[in-house]
Amino acid sequence: MRICPVGSRALLLECADGAEVEDWRAELWRRREAGELVAVDIVPAARTVLVDGVPDPERTAELIAGWTARPAAGSGNGPLVEVPTVYDGEDLPAVADLWRVDVPTAVRRISGTELRVAFCGFAPGFAYLSGLPEPWAVPRLPSPRPRVPAGAVALAGPYAGIYPTASPGGWQLVGRTELTLFDVRRDPPARLVPGTRVRLVPA
Incomplete structure (x- = not known):
């Protein structure tokens, strides 16, 4: 997974495949709900996850780089x-x-x-x-x-x-x-x- 800045308020996570996208989408949503991540929106795509509306992209990138997305995080638990x-x-x-x-x-x-x-x-x-x-x-x-x-x-x-x-x-x-x-x-x-x-x- 690679993290790239997008403008002054967003980050783009570039993933290897759709399974890794799902892992990171669920992990980031969980972190946001727990108050560990401040972001306005988390938007998955085919091979990327956009983390939008972050107050400090550089600090947020450092945080995310230190996390590990659990395999199939949240899979099977959605509505x-x-x-x-x-x-x-x-x-x-x-x-x-x-x-x-x-x-x-x-x-x-x-x-x-x-x-x-x-x-x-x-x-x-x-x-x-x-x-x-x-x-x-x-x-x-x-x-x-x-x-x-x-x-x-x-x-x-x-x-x-x-x-x-x-x-x-x-x-x-x-x-x-x-x-x-x-x-x-x-x-x-x-x-x-x-x-x-x-x-x-x-x-």
């Missing part, structure tokens, strides 16, 4: 959200073919795996869900669709995701949900935040 999912996505048969199984088996694989929000991005409320085994990674579409409907459940690379609003997208569509994932009137607006456990339960 669980069950997302009722209708598995009728137009790319589901293609995903099943890639996995060399039939469609019912593909559905059981997805719905039977507990996922976790690794980070959010792309669009407000769009959560990148990790936890699918590496052999189940699927490619993005060669050309993105001009419009993917809100609530579409999809796979791309090692992640699953749910489109919170209608938007272009190149992920493989496997299902859909009626659950509202982003609402500016809610606090927090995003239903799925980093660390949340997610199950895509057949509706």
Whole structure:
């Protein structure tokens, strides 16, 4: 892990992989709750963790450098959200073919795996869900669709995701949900935040 300054009030932790990102995200959140870290926000991404709003970046970097992120810190302890999912996505048969199984088996694989929000991005409320085994990674579409409907459940690379609003997208569509994932009137607006456990339960 490498720590880099970002402006005058933030630090960026550069990690080796997504597992290390999750370890540091959970460790930093725990330290902040315990009063050992002063920061306005902790924002994980695919390979980095942004620690924003620190009063003294140099001193904070020294503190973090002296800490060790416990393996899988906080993993499995986040709140669980069950997302009722209708598995009728137009790319589901293609995903099943890639996995060399039939469609019912593909559905059981997805719905039977507990996922976790690794980070959010792309669009407000769009959560990148990790936890699918590496052999189940699927490619993005060669050309993105001009419009993917809100609530579409999809796979791309090692992640699953749910489109919170209608938007272009190149992920493989496997299902859909009626659950509202982003609402500016809610606090927090995003239903799925980093660390949340997610199950895509057949509706």
